[in-house]
Amino acid sequence: MxxxxxxxxxxxxxxxxxxxxxxxxxxETVGFKPVASGCEKTEQGLRNSDALALMAASSIKLPYDDINPFAFAPAIAPHIAAAEQNVALTPARIQAQLNMAQHLGADFVLVEGAGGWRLPLSEGHYMSEVVQAMSLPVILVVGMKLGCLNHALLTIEAIERDGIVIAGWVSNQVDSTMKNQQENLASLQQMISAPFLGHIPHLENATAQNAAKHLNVTLLA
Structure with missing residues (x-):
């Protein structure tokens, strides 16, 4: 899936x-980060820390350029970075790079977006169009901080309006000093009908292994 x-x-x-x-x-698992800005220049080429983390967590090992085909050095909005380099960052080009994921024999494939749901691409297009074209169910990550209730509900409205299924959601405690953490989480659980996959508390050692202990993946269809 x-x-x-x-x-x-x-x-x-x-x-x-x-x-x-x-x-x-x-x-067998594999994660993709098709578009990434803020990449570091290395002897092997541009490398993004998010894409490298996905590679490390995946059981199927692929070349970096397959995981992150569109990499930009400036830590700015990808569509601006692409325009500065005359790169056509279109939904069709991104989808063409991701189609190979369907032939890997993987049991579980994740495609991680950049920014939020309505990430701008070139020529007035958005990353959400790629998801629509591929009919991918969405896993929503809610960053737990002041304002997250509004951000979560507006994002869900946009996803559902685009005709996309929300397969589940995860709350991640990005602000350890957030007041009324449990009350905010309870409000989200009451207002979001999609399966709640778990709450990741603020971790001093935020590794994939430690975060995985707080997730219930059996709730995914």
Missing amino acids: TYFVTGTDTDCGKTLVSSALLTAVAG
Whole structure:
């Protein structure tokens, strides 16, 4: 099964949750990060820390360029970075790179987005169009901080309006000082009808293995 992982915002913990899911699921797994900005220049080429984390958590090992085909050095919005390099960052090109995921024989495939649900691409397109074209169910990561209730509900409304199924959601405690953490989590559980896959507390050692202990992957269809 292939899922798309999106979040309520940038830095909400999509990669931690994705890595944890890849670690928790039994069978052959692989994670993709098709578009990434803020990449580091290395002798092997541009490398993104999120994509490297997904590679480390995947049981199927693929070349970096297959995992992250569109990599940009500036830590800015990908569509701006792409425009600066005259790269056509279109849904069709991204989907063409991801189609190979259907031929890997993997039991569990994750495609991690960048930013939030309505990430802009080139020519007035959005990453959400890729998800629609591939009919991928979504796993939503809610970054637990002030304002997360509004961010979560608006993101869910947009996903469902686009005709996409939300297969499950994960809350990730990005702000350890957030007031009324349990009350906010309870409100989200009451308002979101999709399966609740778990709450990842603020971890001092935020590894995929430690985060996976807080997830219930059996709730995924």
